[in-house]
Amino acid sequence: MAKQLTIFLENRPGRIKSICDVLQVNNLNIWAFAIQDRGEFGLVKLVVDKPAQAQVALVECGVACALKEVLAITAPDKPGNLDRLTSTLSQKNVNIKDAYGFVSTGDKQGVCFLEVQNVNGVDVAKLISENGFRVLSDEELYAL
Amino acid sequence: MIWNEKIETMPLADLKNLQSERLVKLVNYVYQRCPVYKQKFDQAGVQPSNIKTIDDIVKLPFTTKHDMRDYYPFGLFSVPRTELAEIHVSSGTTGNPTLVGYTHDDIKLWGEVMARAFCCAGAVPDDTIQIAYGYGLFTGGLGAHYGALEMGMTIIPTSSGQTKRQLKIMQDFKPRILACTPSYCLYMADEARDIGIDPRSSSWKIGVFGAEPWSESMRGEIEATWNMLATDIYGLSEIIGPGVSQECHLKTGLHLFSDVFYPEIIDPDTGKPVAEGQDGELVITTLTKQGIPLIRYRTRDIVSMTSQPCKCGRTSPRTSKIKGRTDDMIVVRGINVFPSQIEHILLGIDGTHPHYQLIIDRQAHKLDEVEIMVEVDEKLFSDEIKQMHSLEQKIKKEIEAVLSIGVTVKLVEPKTIARSEGKAKRVIDKRSL
Structure with missing residues (x-):
């Protein structure tokens, strides 16, 4: 499965830059990112090409961060695909906690990162695959 | 007026005799009744028979805030629980709160010293007093209440808060005396203006302000804003609550009621007395208390003291306002706050000691x-x-439950809090007191 870095940051100027500085110095590439804002602080979620290395570099700089697995799902970049994906999940009463995505310019594939809850024994990866989507492994994601 | 003229204007030689007589009684009393004190005396190699005059007090061991905590709840008491009329609790440094208890005679003593304090400030029995100190476990409200009751004033026990109602009551019943924290008095001025009351036209003419540190400039502001005399009262729950000392209308120091609370000023490091007029830690012995009499209690408040009788006629020694603390206690809205309490709460939440910092601020009139x-951190x-x-809400709730005041909790990134020599500064007090 794909890995996501979650980083605690205060909500003030220059904080995201400080993270980007660390990644830049270590020659790490950002694939996707999202920010959850909670007033005085927020969580920054990053998908990078070498997640374990990025975590080590950030922790060494004193950043509070965690590495967790997320679903990286691809589908052709066409109208209606996200609707199909979310319908599949809602039919099984699976809740989406967080989602963000990007479009790969080369093969026109949309990539969506999902955090889910209320899975109730549903194998979400299998469910998605059976409904015409592809869940990317680490290697497949970083090979895009 | 002077409430207890005989005692408060007693010639110094007579006062000393009275103190000596009371100290001799006290050491026998605690030695026989309180096993903790018996042990403390024995360890210090001093027997009640070694104490003949008040000057012998230096032979006795100190009592500290740690003793209050270590012998919680009733270890330092000299009477069984059944003889207590009332107990009060204030915040301790960690874990256990500080418990104090009063016998019926102790409550009478409290009323007596508070009556002296109100008269010292200029109140008379015909006055009406609005008591806007909090009533409850905090000693401020009830202590003031007992004093006003003893004097025979008309009491309006508004307690703290509900500012608009405080102001309406002031307008309707026209109390001449106000007792509350000085910051609350200034806060009420803003509220008054908001609802179209000119503070200078208020009925309050004398304020008895305490339970938190405040400066001469704050006094000037209160007096100019409210057109009233602002006087300082001092006390601590371990000794009795409010009523240990009080300024008279001349505002040249706080008269310490030394016939019942014997003061010493010591060097906090050596424990030896400092020269008259020098700054040092105030140490108090409760000469006549029954429930929880304390021998040489270290208040941790830094003051200076003069024994020159005051022009008002009182012969008791006078202390300065509190100039500082020997520990890291801070007083916020009348509540004692120790950084160690915060540490204790955070330890309870995740089992570690995260770095934290308290920032105390007082905006103008707030x-x-x-x-x-x-x-x-990672944890x-x-x-x-x-x-x-x-997590943020949990920390906030737990801290508020312990401190009984509202706080703001802010989660910050690791290493945000400045450290000097590896140790973070725990308190930043931005108040211009």
Whole structure:
């Protein structure tokens, strides 16, 4: 499965830059990112090409961060695909906690990162695959 | 007027004799009744028979805030619980609160010293007093109440808060005396203007302000804003609550009622007395208390003291306002706050000692605000925004439950809080007191 870095940051100027500085110095590439804002602080979620290395570099700089697995799902970049994906999940009463995505310019594939809850024994990866989507492994994601 | 003229204007030689007589009684009393004191005396190699005059007091061991905590709840008491008329609790340094108890005679003593204090400030029995100190476990409200009752004033026990109602009551019943914290008095001025009351036209003419540190400039502001005399009262729950000392209308120091609370000023490091007029730690012995009499209790408040009789006629020694503390206690809206309490709460939440910092601020005419910054380290960090938010709320709730005042909790990134020599500064007090 794909890995996501979650980083605690205060909500003030220059904080995201400080993270980007660390990644830049270590020659790490950002694939996707999202920010959850909670007033005085927020969580920054990053998908990078070498997640374990990025975590080590950030922790060494004193950043509070965690590495967790997320679903990286691809589908052709066409109208209606996200609707199909979310319908599949809602039919099984699976809740989406967080989602963000990007479009790969080369093969026109949309990539969506999902955090889910209320899975109730549903194998979400299998469910998605059976409904015409592809869940990317680490290697497949970083090979895009 | 002077409430207890005989005692308060007693010639110094007579006062000393009275103190000596009371101290001799006291040491016998605690030695026989309180096993903790018996042990403390024995360890210090001093027997009640060694104490013949008040000057012998230096032979006795000190009592500290740690003793209050270590012998919680009733270890330092000299009477069984059944003889207590009332107990009060204030915040301790960690874990256990500080418990004090009063016998019926102790409550009478409290009323007596508070009556002296109100008269010292200029109140008379025909006055009406509005008591806007909090009633409850905090000693401020009830202590003032007993004094006003003893004097025979008409009491309006508004307690703290509900500012608009305080102001309406002031307008309707025209009390001449106000008792509350000085910051609350200034806060009420803003509220008054908001609802179209000119503070200078208020009925309050004398304020008895205490329970928190305040400066001469704040006094000037209160007096100019409200057109009233602002006097300082001092006390601590361990000794009795408010009523240990009080300024008279001349405002040249706080008269310490030394016939019942014997003061010493010591060097906090050596424990030896400092020269008259020098700054040092105030140490008090309760000469006549029954429930929890304390021998040489170290208040940790830094003051200076003069024994020159005052022009008002009182012969008791006078102390300066509090100039500082020997520990890191801060007083916020009348509540004692120790950084160690915050540490204790945070330890309870995640089992570690995260770095934290207290920031105390008082905007002009506003009540003190406490912000607690907590560094989010690996232990506290969760990759779920909801959990981070509930952590923030949990810290806030637990701190508020212990301190009984509202606080703001702010989660900050690791290493945000400045450290000097590896140790973070725990308190930043931005108040211009």
